[in-house]
Amino acid sequence: MGAPVDIAIFNVEGDLDVRSVPATRRRLDALVAQGTRRIFMNMGDVSYVDSAGMGFILGELRRIRRMGGLLSLSNVSPQLYRALSLMRIVEFVPVSRAGARHEVAALDPSVLPRWRTTFRVGPDELSAARERLGELLSRLPLTGDALFDMGLACGEALGNAVDHTCADGVLATVAAYPDRVCVEVSDCGCGFELADGDEPPEAAPEDERGRGIRLMRMLADSVSITRKRTGEGTVVRLVKLLDSSGSSPEGAPPLAG
Structure with missing residues (x-):
């Protein structure tokens, strides 16, 4: 963890299907080639992902993990989240849903640190x-x-x-x-x-x-x-x-x- 890690938000432009995956892969691969190792894939404009798109996500996740990095999906719509769940993608890729805000309860002031x-x-x-x-x-x-x-x-x-x-x-x-x-x-x-x-x-x-x-x-x-x-x-x-x-x-x- 001594060396800084480049972080990027990667915007997916439209649906991820068999026709769009090759161009999307080239854009993402160029980002990785520049040294980026923590990538948030913004799925805000994505309403559909076919099997080619699912394979692309899993393949990129495995590749970036082998390099010591991490890929996650953000701004995932409810419909797309259901599709990713059915394909069990959410078991392997960190996913945050669109509009979701993670609330952390305030720390009880009587609790002391270990x-x-x-x-x-x-x-x-x-x-x-x-x-x-x-x-x-x-x-x-x-x-x-x-x-x-x-x-x-x-x-x-x-x-x-x-x-x-x-x-x-x-x-x-x-x-x-x-x-x-x-x-x-x-x-x-x-x-x-x-x-x-x-x-x-x-x-x-x-x-x-x-x-x-x-x-x-x-x-x-x-x-x-x-x-x-x-x-x-x-x-x-x-x-x-x-x-x-x-x-x-x-x-x-x-x-x-």
Whole structure:
């Protein structure tokens, strides 16, 4: 998890059938060839997928997984979701339905973390910080896909904090609770806040930056962006629910200053 992973939203243009699959495959393959390893396939304009389309989705998922990446489907209509379910595609590919919003219950303030650790992230230590977060997250009962996505979301938060604020004041905190893991990335910048449900400013297609918040919301189960309670700066809080079928988190890691 040390090297950053390119993330992209791939818009499928119309239905996925035997006639459209070859062109769609060429577009997706070009994206993968550029190094993109986390792809959200936007199915908002897709109303029909035939057997060729189903095979294309499964084939691309297997190929990207072999490269250490992940493909998922987003904005899937109810009718298309039923078809994907009948073909058992949803058993292999992460799918989010159109209009669905994953609500995470607020944490009971009386519940204490099983362990918590905080460490400083220097401006030239992003790779080491991603490695450390990956090691901490790997101690928890997260599925492989959830671990991959949470690592990417944390990488986005760390990169934004170092890039847009006073890089020397970035802190990362990981707290493991019985049902979730919370990662907070704080900085000492001018402070920024975005209410739940509010959308960040739209990035132009030619812009290289400006999509981090949207991507974090797609990768984590819950994202909050608030100003610090004391002092100047922003706190980005990422939450991922733990796999209820997994084992309990390991003992607390050693605290770091």
